[in-house]
Amino acid sequence: MRPAFPKKTSPWFWLLLKLSVVLSLTCIVLFASSPNAMKIIVYDDPSHTRSSSTTLPTPDSDESDSPHPGHFSTLLANVNNSLLHSVQQQCTDSQRQTIRSQLPPQACEEDKGKYGGRRCSFSLATRCSDAIWFAEFWKEAAQRGVNRPTAIYVGCNKGMDAVNTLRMISENPEFDKSVWQKEILSNVLSRNQTIVPGACNQENAPQFDISTLQGTARTASDSTASVFCIEAMPQTANQLNRSSHQLGWQNSFVVTNAAISSTDGVALFPSGQAGQKIGVEHMGLGDCLRQSTKHLCAEVQQYTLDTYFDKFLRKDSWIDFLSIDVEGYDWDVLMSASKALERVKYLEFEFHRVGSWQQHSLKSAIDHLDTKGFVCYWAGAHGHIWRITNCWMEYYNRKVWSNVACVDPWSAPALATRMELMFQETLAAGDQIKYVPK
Ligand SMILES: *[C@@H]1O[C@H](CO)[C@@H](O)[C@H](O)[C@H]1NC(C)=O
Ligand SMILES: *[C@@H]1O[C@H](CO)[C@@H](O)[C@H](O)[C@H]1NC(C)=O
Numbered sequence: 001m002r003p004a005f006p007k008k009t010s011p012w013f014w015l016l017l018k019l020s021v022v023l024s025l026t027c028i029v030l031f032a033s034s035p036n037a038m039k040i041i042v043y044d045d046p047s048h049t050r051s052s053s054t055t056l057p058t059p060d061s062d063e064s065d066s067p068h069p070g071h072f073s074t075l076l077a078n079v080n081n082s083l084l085h086s087v088q089q090q091c092t093d094s095q096r097q098t099i100r101s102q103l104p105p106q107a108c109e110e111d112k113g114k115y116g117g118r119r120c121s122f123s124l125a126t127r128c129s130d131a132i133w134f135a136e137f138w139k140e141a142a143q144r145g146v147n148r149p150t151a152i153y154v155g156c157n158k159g160m161d162a163v164n165t166l167r168m169i170s171e172n173p174e175f176d177k178s179v180w181q182k183e184i185l186s187n188v189l190s191r192n193q194t195i196v197p198g199a200c201n202q203e204n205a206p207q208f209d210i211s212t213l214q215g216t217a218r219t220a221s222d223s224t225a226s227v228f229c230i231e232a233m234p235q236t237a238n239q240l241n242r243s244s245h246q247l248g249w250q251n252s253f254v255v256t257n258a259a260i261s262s263t264d265g266v267a268l269f270p271s272g273q274a275g276q277k278i279g280v281e282h283m284g285l286g287d288c289l290r291q292s293t294k295h296l297c298a299e300v301q302q303y304t305l306d307t308y309f310d311k312f313l314r315k316d317s318w319i320d321f322l323s324i325d326v327e328g329y330d331w332d333v334l335m336s337a338s339k340a341l342e343r344v345k346y347l348e349f350e351f352h353r354v355g356s357w358q359q360h361s362l363k364s365a366i367d368h369l370d371t372k373g374f375v376c377y378w379a380g381a382h383g384h385i386w387r388i389t390n391c392w393m394e395y396y397n398r399k400v401w402s403n404v405a406c407v408d409p410w411s412a413p414a415l416a417t418r419m420e421l422m423f424q425e426t427l428a429a430g431d432q433i434k435y436v437p438k
């Protein structure tokens with residue numbers, strides 16, 4: 001027999017009810033204010049998710065700073081829902097056919113060993129990616145409403161790309177590649193070190209043209225852009241840090257000497273004699289595992305990307321741009337990032353035949369990023385870009401030096417729109433695009 005419901009509700013009932021209401025409200029507030037929670041919202045209808053999040057730090061106007069009037073409406077003008085939908089679609093057979101004709105599989109499958117796969121189409125197409133979609137997207141007035149734009153370079157190298165990105169997102173002409181290069185060079189020469197040229201001629205590539213920016217300039221209050229430059233090689237990090245301080249850029253160009261990998265701890269990294277060459281791109285963690293070169297190594301702090309974010313970044317900040325270039329250990333960096341990736345709008349990484357890629361497939365990285373909401377593309381030059389997510393091909397597992405760019409369509413719908421449009425334009429060019437060995 002069921003006990004009769006008490007006629008008079010006990011005071012405990014009300015106390016418990018109040019407590020549970022308070023608790024659930026707290027949960028809602030906590031949940032809603034973390035970038036993490038916001039990723040869960042599907043990006044079917046960006047106008048809906050944005051208008052419903054008036055009390056939240058939305059990705060494109062983080063913080064509670066004065067919002068930019070009209071910001072969302074201009075932003076949404078660059079978002080095309082039909083393109084955002086198509087990133088979730090599997091490639092059609094005819095799209096696959098076009099991709100295979102533009103990025104032919106033959107050279108990837110055939111020349112095992114001999115050329116290290118460098119004749120493979122997607123390596124030819126992407127090894128020196130120019131990421132013009134990002135620069136073009138950043139020029140649009142709408143994007144420039146972003147407060148405190150932030151970029152992270154894991155594997156900062158000589159800092160050339162990082163300085164150029166700082167120039168772009170800060171819109172401050174003071175950040176200048178030639179000024180940076182001169183500073184680095186004078187530091188290096190005074191210490192009898194040498195600079196090794198970048199594999200993609202980053203030193204001589206033109207820098208971001210600020211005069212092409214649209215709309216009104218940033219005001220001083222919202223131009224607090226930062227680039228976090230993480231470099232594992234002690235000598236190189238030291239030079240970067242010294243140059244940043246000497247130029248008075250240290251608040252915007254923040255250098256950390258650390259390795260980012262799958263665990264927190266200490267890593268061995270080339271230093272001493274080996275470190276006299278600033279910007280050596282092919283030396284990495286692997287060289288310190290070999291007995292013959294081990295004595296040239298020093299201990300360096302190692303963090304997962306999650307730990308680095310916790311330690312060095314503002315808790316509520318979005319990352320507009322994340323570059324990972326760690327000589328074959330990119331997979332470990334990606335896998336070390338779980339919570340961190342939920343705050344990232346756009347990222348680039350290198351696929352390789354060296355480092356930990358020897359044990360891991362590109363597919364596993366693409367799948368991991370897919371679970372974090374990212375859509376990935378082969379990142380070519382001249383606006384040539386091919387979606388990998390939902391358009392997977394077996395031959396993409398051929399391990400060759402190549403570059404991948406991924407965007408989160410929820411937190412960066414305008415950029416995702418632009419990238420998907422570039423993909424469709426690349427396909428529309430048909431036979432005019434073909435990457436085959438000479
Ligand atoms: C969105 O993109 C599709 C496909 O490229 C295009 O046909 C359509 O006109 C675009 N819509 C708007 C409003 O720009
Ligand atoms: C750099 O090399 C020159 C010539 O070999 C030498 O005279 C000088 O002492 C060196 N400077 C330093 C800082 O090691």
Ligand SMILES: *[C@@H]1O[C@H](CO)[C@@H](O)[C@H](O)[C@H]1NC(C)=O
Pocket residue numbers: 237238241242245255256257
């Ligand atoms: C960078 O230089 C500053 C000032 O000289 C110093 O306090 C800081 O510890 C250095 N950081 C790194 C990563 O070397």
